[in-house]
Amino acid sequence: MKAAFFAETAGGKITGGALELLAWCRTLTAPEEITAILITPSVGEPELERLACSGAGTVVVYEDGRLDRADTALYAELVKSFCETEKPDVLLGGATLFGRTLFPYAAMLMKTGLTADCTQLEIEPESGLLLQTRPAIGGNVTAVIKTPRHRPQMATVRPHSIPQAQPVGKTGAPIRRLAVPDSLFTAGAPKTASSVKLPAGEELAGAKRIVAVGRGIRRKENIRLAQTLASRIGAAVGATREVVDRGWLPYSAQIGLSGKTVVPDIYIALGISGAVQHLAGMRTAKKIVAVNTDPEAPIFQAADLGIVGDLFEVVPRLIDGFSPKTR
Numbered sequence: 654m655k656a657a658f659f660a661e662t663a664g665g666k667i668t669g670g671a672l673e674l675l676a677w678c679r680t681l682t683a684p685e686e687i688t689a690i691l692i693t694p695s696v697g698e699p700e701l702e703r704l705a706c707s708g709a710g711t712v713v714v715y716e717d718g719r720l721d722r723a724d725t726a727l728y729a730e731l732v733k734s735f736c737e738t739e740k741p742d743v744l745l746g747g748a749t750l751f752g753r754t755l756f757p758y759a760a761m762l763m764k765t766g767l768t769a770d771c772t773q774l775e776i777e778p779e780s781g782l783l784l785q786t787r788p789a790i791g792g793n794v795t796a797v798i799k800t801p802r803h804r805p806q807m808a809t810v811r812p813h814s815i816p817q818a819q820p821v822g823k824t825g826a827p828i829r830r831l832a833v834p835d836s837l838f839t840a841g842a843p844k845t846a847s848s849v850k851l852p853a854g855e856e857l858a859g860a861k862r863i864v865a866v867g868r869g870i871r872r873k874e875n876i877r878l879a880q881t882l883a884s885r886i887g888a889a890v891g892a893t894r895e896v897v898d899r900g901w902l903p904y905s906a907q908i909g910l911s912g913k914t915v916v917p918d919i920y921i922a923l924g925i926s927g928a929v930q931h932l933a934g935m936r937t938a939k940k941i942v943a944v945n946t947d948p949e950a951p952i953f954q955a956a957d958l959g960i961v962g963d964l965f966e967v968v969p970r971l972i973d974g975f976s977p978k979t980r
């Protein structure tokens with residue numbers, strides 16, 4: 654069973670998400686059947702070695718400075734050309750901003766199916782098909798999806814759904830550099846479906862520190878308080894569904910079952926009750942600090958440090974505590 658994965662790069666380095674996809678591939682098939690595909694404006698040779706040493710059987714690279722904008726149509730043509738040659742049975746990508754843009758387009762070009770935002774993957778023993786599991790209907794049910802008739806079986810996988818692949822030692826896996834045809838950049842090239850600057854919205858998923866706000870923040874203007882604290886401690890700002898549904902922050906800030914899963918070193922929850930659907934996205938944080946007026950709020954069950962108090966009194970004191978003068 655041949656499995657390939659789209660390894661995203663940022664600033665010449667492979668992302669942690671790429672190593673997670675490699676880890677998923679390793680659960681599905683033998684290392685020699687796994688191919689990493691990189692489409693990138695630049696990537697360092699040691700990064701390619703890193704993929705090879707972490708269990709990828711082959712690394713295929715399309716590297717060209719003209720790929721500096723994440724142009725969906727252009728990237729999708731390269732994914733298609735890779736699949737026509739290599740014929741992978743399974744093709745995985747990250748359920749990142751770019752992965753979620755690129756994969757539907759590539760699936761459409763190859764006339765195959767795609768399951769978005771999977772949280773679990775396995776091979777069905779009797780059929781050898783990929784079982785693609787994802788939450789559906791707002792997280793109320795878990796759907797298991799198969800792609801029996803078309804190839805490749807494509808899926809995007811939710812970040813942090815598996816630990817990153819660890820090095821297995823030098824394997825001598827081939828690194829193949831393929832030319833990006835000039836014709837892709839000329840006037841006759843396919844029309845761009847969307848061209849996004851490589852992800853800024855992803856910063857929440859990889860953030861080491863997160864300040865998250867819940868409905869206790871009361872109104873949109875008050876988000877500034879959390880943003881000030883976040884900027885003092887170098888944190889990203891996240892939110893509950895209550896907050897994004899009210900339009901106080903964009904949906905990309907939502908953490909939880911139907912939002913992002915995060916694994917920061919520290920997670921500061923302000924005015925968040927701690928509903929199971931929210932905990933599903935953040936309880937893997939290394940340290941959780943919660944501020945809530947209700948001593949019975951479930952968030953305190955998950956917190957390492959709980960502050961029973963009004964966030965409008967506590968947060969200004971935290972901001973003062975972290976001000977450059979008092980540090």
Ligand SMILES: Cc1cc2nc3c(=O)[nH]c(=O)nc-3n(C[C@H](O)[C@H](O)[C@H](O)COP(=O)(O)OP(=O)(O)OC[C@H]3O[C@@H](n4cnc5c(N)ncnc54)[C@H](O)[C@@H]3O)c2cc1C
Pocket residue numbers: 790791792793866867868869870892893894895896907908909910911912913923924925926927928929930931934944945946947950962963964965
């Ligand atoms: C299928 C499904 C999927 C869902 N997916 C998600 C998801 O991905 N992410 C998510 O977050 N939710 C999700 N939800 C919603 C979830 O069930 C909760 O409704 C939501 O997490 C609650 O958000 P909250 O904590 O901001 O609000 P609330 O539950 O209303 O809590 C607000 C808290 O603020 C406290 N508070 C009020 N004033 C102050 C103050 N001045 N200072 C300090 N504390 C104060 C209150 O005591 C309370 O505990 C989902 C629900 C369903 C059914």
